[in-house]
Amino acid sequence: MKDVSVAILGASGYTGAELVRLLALHPSFKIKVMTGDRKAGQSMDSVFPHLGGLQLPDLVAIDHVDFTSVDAVFCCLPHGTTQEVIAALPASVKVVDLSADFRLFDVDTYAQWYGHEHRAPELQKQAVYGLTELARDAVAKARLVANPGCYPTSVQLPLIPLLQAGLIEAADIVIDAKSGVSGAGRAAKEANLYTEVTEGMHAYGVASHRHSPEIEQGLSQAAGAPVLVSFTPHLIPMSRGMQSTIYMKARNGAKAADLRARLAAVYKNEPFVRVLPEGVVPHTRHVRGSNHCLMSVFDDRVPGRIIITSVIDNLVKGASGQALQNMNLMFGLPETLALAQQPMFP
Numbered sequence: 001m002k003d004v005s006v007a008i009l010g011a012s013g014y015t016g017a018e019l020v021r022l023l024a025l026h027p028s029f030k031i032k033v034m035t036g037d038r039k040a041g042q043s044m045d046s047v048f049p050h051l052g053g054l055q056l057p058d059l060v061a062i063d064h065v066d067f068t069s070v071d072a073v074f075c076c077l078p079h080g081t082t083q084e085v086i087a088a089l090p091a092s093v094k095v096v097d098l099s100a101d102f103r104l105f106d107v108d109t110y111a112q113w114y115g116h117e118h119r120a121p122e123l124q125k126q127a128v129y130g131l132t133e134l135a136r137d138a139v140a141k142a143r144l145v146a147n148p149g150c151y152p153t154s155v156q157l158p159l160i161p162l163l164q165a166g167l168i169e170a171a172d173i174v175i176d177a178k179s180g181v182s183g184a185g186r187a188a189k190e191a192n193l194y195t196e197v198t199e200g201m202h203a204y205g206v207a208s209h210r211h212s213p214e215i216e217q218g219l220s221q222a223a224g225a226p227v228l229v230s231f232t233p234h235l236i237p238m239s240r241g242m243q244s245t246i247y248m249k250a251r252n253g254a255k256a257a258d259l260r261a262r263l264a265a266v267y268k269n270e271p272f273v274r275v276l277p278e279g280v281v282p283h284t285r286h287v288r289g290s291n292h293c294l295m296s297v298f299d300d301r302v303p304g305r306i307i308i309t310s311v312i313d314n315l316v317k318g319a320s321g322q323a324l325q326n327m328n329l330m331f332g333l334p335e336t337l338a339l340a341q342q343p344m345f346p
């Protein structure tokens, strides 16, 4: 297998570091370039001691990188900083962008939610939304993949197949989601201090979180009509992990067993998505450090209503793991390469 030269932009952040951890076991992706912003000039061992001993290049500023010697770029930069960086890359370079910068197909919707005009609208037209299991063929042919957000991954994997099959009402979907604090990135913010987060929890972005239009984009495509969702994320005191509890109305008398059967059929050959048997509740601990998504379907006590719980590790299936799954496909490799590890437990 030919070596692929990889650059990780934003390697001094959490998703960048998680990519390094995963790529350490990759047989052909070789890390040649890693960038930082405030941490440019530092060694990776000093920024992330848990990644010591891997013979990694030092962190450099993006301006100092010669991208002509690179085959693949993982872009792990904050949203809003990525469009111009990717637009300036050589056309031969394949890119997976972990930020939200290329996820919304409609640039007006992007401007409305992200507060500025899209800075690479032509490139946006080429971007493939990389929810891997449901977009595999398009991802394999893509030059630029917009890696889904963590909440949208945990929500769309269960809901898209159900909407496509007409098993649930497109109206009246309620998503109550919880994330560990690493979802907010490594940059210091007062709201994410230990003292602000431990021994409590809180909702944020109520009725205004920027993942709402991303979720609605995927669900609307699946339903064939515009879908609006009620979505409330919460921050909870754990370092990684995410759970979405989703409430919905069944159509035409469908029961949890029918929905479970549909999801089990769609995901039966998927290495990373598991539909749990009746009554089994997924825990975030059951996916920690892995690229897995676990989901479970329940009949509510309220007749005609269904509850689904879905868990992922926000840094793996919600970010770096799915990004690597996509990049594997883009290079014609088995998508499980360097992703086959089981979760850490406890």
Ligand SMILES: NC(=O)C1=CN([C@@H]2O[C@H](COP(=O)(O)OP(=O)(O)OC[C@H]3O[C@@H](n4cnc5c(N)ncnc54)[C@H](OP(=O)(O)O)[C@@H]3O)[C@@H](O)[C@H]2O)C=CC1
Pocket (backbone or CB within 6 Å): 009, 010, 011, 012, 013, 014, 015, 016, 035, 036, 037, 038, 039, 040, 062, 075, 076, 077, 078, 079, 081, 098, 099, 100, 148, 149, 150, 182, 183, 184, 185, 186, 187, 314, 315, 318, 319
């Ligand atoms: N954390 C998560 O669970 C998820 C994150 N994402 C997305 O992935 C991307 C990265 O997230 P995450 O790793 O958590 O973020 P971090 O804040 O941990 O890391 C951000 C990285 O970008 C660098 N950086 C910051 N500003 C600039 C800039 N203006 N120019 C160049 N480099 C810059 C930082 O460098 P330095 O530290 O040296 O200043 C750091 O390497 C974000 O878009 C995020 O929304 C997506 C899904 C889940």
Ligand SMILES: CC(=O)N[C@@H](CCC(=O)OP(=O)(O)O)C(=O)O
Pocket (backbone or CB within 6 Å): 079, 098, 099, 100, 148, 149, 150, 151, 179, 180, 181, 182, 183, 184, 185, 211, 233, 235
């Ligand atoms: C806990 C926390 O703050 N989570 C982040 C979402 C995770 C993420 O980074 O998503 P994007 O890739 O779309 O930016 C947030 O709510 O903005």
